[in-house]
Amino acid sequence: MTAIDGHTADRAEEALPTGYLDTAHPLETRFGDPDDPDNPVGFAAFLRADERGELLPAGRSLLDTYQLGAEFVPAAHGGRLRQADELAQTLRPVFRRDAALGLGHGAIKLIASATVWSTASTDHQRWLAQVLLRGGQAAGAYTELASGHDLTRSTVRATRDGTQYRLTGSKEVINNVNRADSVTLLARTGDGSGSRDHSLLLLDMSTVRRDRLRFLPRFRTAGLRAVHLGGVEFLDCPVPASAVVGELGGALETVLRAFQVTKATLTAATVGCFDTQLRMVTRFALERRLYHRSVAELPHVRSVLANAYADLLISDCLSSTVCRALHVLPGQTAVYAPATKYLVPLLIQESVDQLATVLGARSFLREGPYGIFQKHLRDLPVASLAHSGATVCQATVIPQLPRLARRSWLSGQQPAPASLFRLGAPLPELDFRRLEIAAGAEDSLLAVLPDAAAELRADPELGPLSARLVTELAALKASCTALAPRNRTPLAEPIGFELAERYSILLAASACLGVWRHNQDHPNPFLRDTAWLALALRRLTARLGLPVPPGSATAEQRVFTELVTRERENRSFDLAGRLLA
Amino acid sequence: MTTTTISSTTEIRDWLRERVAFYLERPIEEIDSAARLVEYGLDSLYALTLCGDIEDEFDITVPPTLAWDFPSVNAIAEQLHDQISEQRLADR
Amino acid sequence: MRYGPYAAAARLDERLGDPQDDGRLFSYARCAALDEGEEFPLEICRELDFLGLPRAYVPVEYGGTLLGYDEALQLMRVVARRDLTVAIGHGKTFLGAVSVWTSGDAEQARRLGAEIAGGTIVSWGLTERDHGSDLLAGEVRAVPGPDGSGYRLSGEKWLINNATRGHQLCVLARTDTSGGPRGFSILLVDRRTLDPASHRPLPAVALHGIRGADISGVAFTDAAVPATALVGTEGGGLEIVLKSLQLTRTLCASLSLGAADQALGLAVDYANERHNFGRPLVDLPQTRRLLTESYADLLLAEAVTLVAGRAINALTGELSVSSAITKYFVPTLVDRMFPRLAKVLGSRALLVGDTYRHGRFQKVQRDHRIVGIFDGSTMVNLHSLVNQFPALVRGYRRGRVDLAGLQAAATLEEPLGAFDRTRLELVSRPGSSPVQALPLAVEELCELAEAGEVGTVVGTLATELRAATDRLIEQMAGHRPTALDVPAEVFALAESYAACFAAAAAIQLWLRNRKAFGSDELRHSGLQNSELRHSELWYSGLWLEAALTRALALVDPTLRTELSGEVFDRLAVPLFAQHASGRLLSLLPYPGEEESA
């Protein structure tokens, strides 16, 4: 089964860069075979470091040698940050092995710096770029334990005093804060509870007066045990007025912009953890013998594995597309990024729970060849919460839906351009300042769904599936348009949250359709084939609680076969299917 | 629905009060045009949606942070009136 | 009404003291520290010994206090509610001994009973490194001793709870080299009397949860075991294990209930303390929903457990069905509760240590994962249901119901008859009475709804359930039995059937006890105690409506979107009232300190 002819329209597009797929990512190569028990940066070493609660020193120096810090610095400032989807691809080899290292010695630098890149303060940007380029540590002290994501209620205060600000109050559960060279601090500079009462300050920690600063004891979490979570308390601590980044009172706006980048990138990076877990269970099923056969021969085990693989592909389609949307559709990612950060961790978590029922007792052991499974199991929810939990992401999506419903959905909206979906294809450099803090009236990613459905009408398998999803989109449109006003606020009844979830699922379906139709020149026939797409759409349909139109039984089989092939050929399970170490 | 003539500040203000009352599900009389929106519990994120409504109603583009910078109905109304007048002048 | 097992449980709880008090042996603080240090909770287990808990593992006829399994369940729940490592580490002795209760001779059982009452630890060795669920692949073998008496035991059992600490070990061993269903036997091996050279413990494994538990193994090399070690008959091993598992799988639900008690309690606490958007979290509708849905799940799980627990005595012949369902359904429901409640707790669900409540949430979430794995995993239990489809279809179509048994299982006021082990069956020939009584029960509910004694919604939900069950039974009938190649969709049917059972059990429980717990008199008596609060749950079928709403969505997931969630909002009142009173979150009034005395 191959593509319907219409898709060849994308031939006009530049050829996909694919040569690199048969080589391992340079970071993969440096890390080497994770299963080798003697590898100083293999699974066994990471497990031991997790037990000790420390970031594996060999892992840290590997990343330092690679100058990972440069990945988070925009090219304009001398770094290597050009494309968000590329950054996620670079982080995946790290997350595949250890999310603690990936976050604590990697992505945290993006969380700490994205806010600075989102402002116009070039001096601060230059300074922070230097810190990161020379391998320094950056922390982002945004939240407080008592107010969490509700940044408008955070209390650390910066009071103007001549040429200085005086800081008071404390920030808790802050990654790397007591080892940081730079700290991006969110502090109250106004008295109200409004949105212009907070500002960002960039602190050079080497100059902050130590007698006015206390470091809080370490916080520990069940997962990411190796990550250093600390806290700081400011005791009427003076800092120069020039520390203010961006506009006074502009913190919230900046954060809303910057966190779209971190949400999308981090979510896409965690697909690496999921890859490892799926790989472990696939191997277990192939190797373990039961009732005179391999576990993988049990039909339901094959089904669990194939469906988990479909979930992985859905996760990659959505998160990578949204990473690219930061470049292509910067006016729309204010809704895409939180939708992704909500749905993908949920998909992964539920899928991994299913995988655990196959791995059985081994999913519960911290040792042996599958010990990494439970580590990732603990790590993922922590990594997902790290800078915005599920509820908060839903709450960000909800208020944006009614207008999109009214103005865009099924209302002649042009679908997103092909460039959004072209795997690994170059894009204009990431421009943080073009991101809008609220989605406008356009939703071109979702518009891919009805557009593709119309084109697929004749396909016996994809036709009914996508038609069903379009019907659901019409229902969603009606519900969102009619959403009672109170349900668009934090006090929303569960219906608001339900609609945000349904929206995210349809968005994922659109991303899958977009990736499939716009990569029909991909060298891997599996990606051009309909099997994975059919299975993915069925998963999403079931997740919506809808009856799933009967489909071909071979789709699942073909997806399973690809899974086993990739495991045997040592290729990543994600869309790229790149060679591993 | 878009307006062809320039709305007066009062018209804009009444329309805004109606929107705020709608979001809060309270009678319009209870909405004080001078009060800060946050005091009504219109959280910063949700204030962003008001801007979408404004754009759709008056067929103009406003910064999404409008309600942050002009935090009361009165302040928004005045700002809007100025902006609409300027735009209509330019369009002429 | 006061339910006996709950009163017994409350007494145990009271004697264990306030778990928030660090000075108590069985405190949250100590359990957290032991977990972090991977230490066995020795002193807590000893305390449980002092309090006489081991005697509850021994049937009365063998010198203990175990009469009704419903009581054993509630006692275990009390322990699990504080700490799963302790519950699993201590309660294992029941699992170790159960083969003797179901199949040993009286003398052997009395002797073991006396040992256990005195603190002897018994473990159960089924699993081997290369063989988990596939018991017939076991390689540990027992050959006749050189002089023809007794056995020589060789091989490794691995992943065995208390394998190192245990004094006695019930081992499943191959006694016929060719294996097969009659090729295995159970030996009760007293390790204290073995030649030390003939056995050695295998190191404890590092675990994801219950980190302090002793999960290790034992390797035998030609260990001489006396003939008296044989439990039941030679070759009877597999049958003994399968029958014994029917008891233990049902009892595992107590672990899940205890875990759910902890998690939901923590989440409600936090939702009351924490303010967001200027108001307490409990006032945010979405947060309330996350809590009340979990509460509904807890009540549904409790209802299933109450009925299935009493069914051990009352519907013994159907245990192969009810135990498999309970062991699949309850742990799965509870596992799914954690992510939901974790949303309420935010970062507090993940923090370890003293920052928030000794990191209890993440601990109980980790600990509970084992419940779905050991003692027959989720898949094994579902598979065992699939194997019984023909009887379940037949039983439903014929409307076959053991009325007396069902009545006894569901009526809490009715004293339970003695457990009769000879009624245990490998497969339930009559099918499952609760499900098969569904058409009758639904009629009864609809009549009550018409009479205004129960909300009309309950009648509607029950009717939908009936229709969904009819459809399901037809689908089950369409499955041609196969030994191993069970298609994935068929497992989904088994899951749906389990949810039908849960709903049916809930209906029975409500019908048979509504007068006792939800009468009008109680409602209007002006009482301000726990009974009144429970009366609100029972009166007009509030909890049943919620439980049916949850169950129906599991029976047929495509119904989910049509079901209204409004009932959960009404559930908030009893949930918060129960929680505020500091009592167990439960269907039944749980006596407080003053009341249980």
Ligand SMILES: Cc1cc2nc3c(=O)[nH]c(=O)nc-3n(C[C@H](O)[C@H](O)[C@H](O)COP(=O)(O)OP(=O)(O)OC[C@H]3O[C@@H](n4cnc5c(N)ncnc54)[C@H](O)[C@@H]3O)c2cc1C
């Ligand atoms: C903490 C802990 C304590 C334990 N305590 C004890 C103890 O005290 N005594 C003891 O004997 N054992 C004990 N066990 C072992 C435990 O009971 C087994 O691990 C369990 O029965 C499952 O076996 P397995 O994980 O080896 O999976 P396997 O049996 O190898 O199965 C692998 C997978 O195959 C699939 N599968 C298996 N059977 C079927 C089937 N019939 N139908 C469909 N799919 C199937 C499942 O997905 C399963 O997960 C313990 C384990 C742990 C982790």
Ligand SMILES: Cc1cc2nc3c(=O)[nH]c(=O)nc-3n(C[C@H](O)[C@H](O)[C@H](O)COP(=O)(O)OP(=O)(O)OC[C@H]3O[C@@H](n4cnc5c(N)ncnc54)[C@H](O)[C@@H]3O)c2cc1C
């Ligand atoms: C590993 C890790 C690393 C971290 N690193 C950093 C760091 O480097 N810098 C930093 O600043 N912070 C960091 N944090 C802190 C993190 O950002 C906070 O934990 C986060 O803000 C969550 O806060 P909270 O748990 O208090 O919950 P919140 O998200 O504030 O929510 C509290 C409760 O409110 C509920 N809620 C929120 N909105 C709604 C709504 N609309 N309706 C209903 N309910 C709602 C939530 O469900 C939850 O129950 C880190 C955390 C972790 C776990």
